[in-house]
Amino acid sequence: MSSGYWEPAKFCAKLRETKTDDNLLLFKCDMGAGHFSQSGRFDKLKEVAVEHAFLLKCLGMLDVKAQP
Numbered sequence: 001m002s003s004g005y006w007e008p009a010k011f012c013a014k015l016r017e018t019k020t021d022d023n024l025l026l027f028k029c030d031m032g033a034g035h036f037s038q039s040g041r042f043d044k045l046k047e048v049a050v051e052h053a054f055l056l057k058c059l060g061m062l063d064v065k066a067q068p
Contacts, residue, residue: 005029026054 012027019025028050056062 005031024058 016025
């Protein structure tokens with residue numbers, strides 16, 4: 001049985017409505033992963049790439065717009 005994604009999504013939406021700063025608020029929901037991460041051969045590399053891109057964005061080293 002999979003966990004419901006809607007509760008954390010609603011919580012994230014509420015945080016976005018009420019936050020008073022310009023900090024990036026990220027909600028990442030991977031419906032294909034288990035409780036810990038992806039299990040395919042290259043899936044872990046893709047997950048690490050997303051984490052690195054997020055860090056680069058936060059540090060101002062990546063000039064791309066966040067997608068809604």
